[in-house]
Amino acid sequence: MTIDLRSDTVTKPTKGMLDAMLTAQVGDDVYKEDPSVNALEKRLADMFGMDEALFFPTGSMANQTALKLHTNPGEQVICDKYAHIYNYEGGGASFNSGISCKLVDGHKGMFTAEQAEASINPPDFYHSPLTTLIAIENTTNKGGGACWDFEELTRIKKIADKHNLGYHLDGARLWNALVAKGESPKAYGALFDTISVCLSKGLGAPMGSVLIGNNNLMKGALRVRKILGGGMRQVGFAAAAGLYGLDHHFERLAEDHKKAKEIGEALLGINAIKKVEPIETNIVIFELKDTVDETDFLNILKAHHIYIIGMGSHKLRMVTHLDYTNKMHQQLLRVLKTLAF
Numbered sequence: 001m002t003i004d005l006r007s008d009t010v011t012k013p014t015k016g017m018l019d020a021m022l023t024a025q026v027g028d029d030v031y032k033e034d035p036s037v038n039a040l041e042k043r044l045a046d047m048f049g050m051d052e053a054l055f056f057p058t059g060s061m062a063n064q065t066a067l068k069l070h071t072n073p074g075e076q077v078i079c080d081k082y083a084h085i086y087n088y089e090g091g092g093a094s095f096n097s098g099i100s101c102k103l104v105d106g107h108k109g110m111f112t113a114e115q116a117e118a119s120i121n122p123p124d125f126y127h128s129p130l131t132t133l134i135a136i137e138n139t140t141n142k143g144g145g146a147c148w149d150f151e152e153l154t155r156i157k158k159i160a161d162k163h164n165l166g167y168h169l170d171g172a173r174l175w176n177a178l179v180a181k182g183e184s185p186k187a188y189g190a191l192f193d194t195i196s197v198c199l200s201k202g203l204g205a206p207m208g209s210v211l212i213g214n215n216n217l218m219k220g221a222l223r224v225r226k227i228l229g230g231g232m233r234q235v236g237f238a239a240a241a242g243l244y245g246l247d248h249h250f251e252r253l254a255e256d257h258k259k260a261k262e263i264g265e266a267l268l269g270i271n272a273i274k275k276v277e278p279i280e281t282n283i284v285i286f287e288l289k290d291t292v293d294e295t296d297f298l299n300i301l302k303a304h305h306i307y308i309i310g311m312g313s314h315k316l317r318m319v320t321h322l323d324y325t326n327k328m329h330q331q332l333l334r335v336l337k338t339l340a341f
Contacts (some may be wrong), residue, residue, distance in 0.1 A: 003306045003328045008256075008282060008321035011204045017244045020335040024240035028233050029055070036236030040243050042196065044210050048189030051279070052218040055239060056230050059172050059209040060089045062196040064096050064107075065224045067133070069194065069217045070166035073098030076129035078119045082109035082142035084170055085135055096228065100129055108277070109140025110148050113155035114252070120163055133166040134159070136192075139173040139180075142311070144281030145260070145319075147177040150187065157191050166217075169195045172209070175202040176281040180252040193217055199238075202253050202282070203245030204322040208238050249322060256282040256320040259329050263318060272297065284318040304335045 004010045013021065024105060027033035041053040056062040063085050067077060077093065079086055081103040085093060093099050102119045104111040121128040134156060139145045160167040169192040171177075188195060194213040199205035211221060225231060257280070264279045264286075272292045277285040288297060294310050301308060308318045 001305060001328065001331060003304075003324070003332055005318040005320065005324065005332075006309045008201045011200075011321050011341065012322045013206055013241060014248075014322075016248060017241050018202065020240045020244040021203055021237045024236045026234040026236035029235045030231045030233060034234065034236040034239070036239040036243070037141045040239040041210065041245065043246065044212055047185045048195060048212050049186040049211045050189045050195070051214045052221075053210050053212040054218065054221045055224060055235065056196075056209045057207060057213060057232060057235075058179045058230075059084075059170075059200075060092065060198060061088060061225070061228055061230050062209040062211040063168075063170050064228065065211055065221055065230075066168045066196060066213075067093055067099065067135075067195045068097045068224045069213075069220050070133040070168060071097055071099045072132070074129060075132045076100045076102050076121065077133040077135050078102045078104060078116055078131060078165075079135040080104050080106040080109045080137065080140070080143075082106070082140060083135060083137050085137075087142065101131075102131065107143075108146040109137055109143030110146060110152070112152060113159050116156050117159045117163075120159075120165070123163075131163070131165060131259055133168060134167045135170060136171040137172070139177045139281050139283070141173070141283070144277040144285040144317075145173065145176065145279065145281035147181055147280050150181070153191060155212060161288055165193070170193050172198040173201055173281065175250060176253055176257070178199045179251065180257055180281050183186065199242035199245060202256070202321075203242065203249045205241035205245045206238065207299060208235075208242050210242070238316045252322075253282070256322075256324070259320045259324065260284050260318075262322070262329070263332065263336075266333050270336060270339050272339065282320045286316055286318075286321075288314045288316065290314065300339065301335070306332060306335060 025035045045053040120131045199208040274289045275287040
């Protein structure tokens with residue numbers, strides 16, 4: 001039995017999802033004639049109480065499109081030093097939009113309204129980039145699946161409005177935050193100008209992300225997607241997987257969160273572990289003691305057919321997901337109890 005906890009992107013479609021994909025109504029989405037894509041976009045726009053939604057092949061492309069819609073070359077986006085748009089999108093902010101990132105030294109990928117305001121460059125000081133956007137990531141990837149305090153997000157929105165800045169949410173794992181905190185998608189839709197959500201993480205679809213926003217920004221999204229090469233044809237097969245995931249895999253994310261917390265508790269009992277980060281959702285980040293070799297630790301787990309990833313600096317990550325079964329969970333907990341260094 002192989003236990004793959006490298007990411008929640010390793011899942012495969014369930015039988016029900018495959019059936020939905022095989023029976024999906026499709027058309028040419030470049031002409032906006034794919035009924036399954038149209039249904040998914042409308043459902044998500046309605047769910048978040050926003051005007052429009054647009055399907056993308058990847059979350060990075062959805063985020064990069066949002067950056068492009070909010071900015072002009074030479075401008076700057078405020079984001080946390082852990083932000084996905086800065087660390088994991090191949091330098092796309094500078095390559096695609098010609099913008100720079102003002103990195104905030106936040107906590108677990110999250111910062112305060114005061115930090116956001118302090119990061120804004122004076123608009124009349126032409127020597128520095130013009131600040132035009134604040135970008136948030138919820139839950140935070142490098143921050144260990146941490147969930148933002150909604151009240152802090154509201155305070156940051158007031159700063160954005162005060163300084164006439166755009167407000168984007170990288171919601172790749174927003175589903176996890178919504179379930180963990182019992183929050184409303186419409187509350188997020190009322191707060192942000194644009195929101196990207198991923199279908200291939202918590203919802204278990206094989207591909208796809210969706211960018212959601214209001215008319216004033218989204219009117220340019222289709223053109224930017226075309227420029228980035230994201231126009232696809234009969235992509236309703238993938239959209240049907242997203243619709244199925246919304247219907248069947250959304251609420252069950254609480255199971256992933258519970259298992260992640262149980263893994264964290266088990267890790268605390270291993271003498272090789274220096275620290276386990278607080279666990280809110282489905283990501284477990286822990287740190288090895290300086291005397292423990294990271295490669296040796298990973299190889300011991302691999303010998304038990306357990307796969308996780310290293311994040312550098314003696315930090316390791318496990319991510320629970322749809323394909324991580326109860327049987328796998330019990331096996332992992334048994335193996336962790338046997339580890340000795």
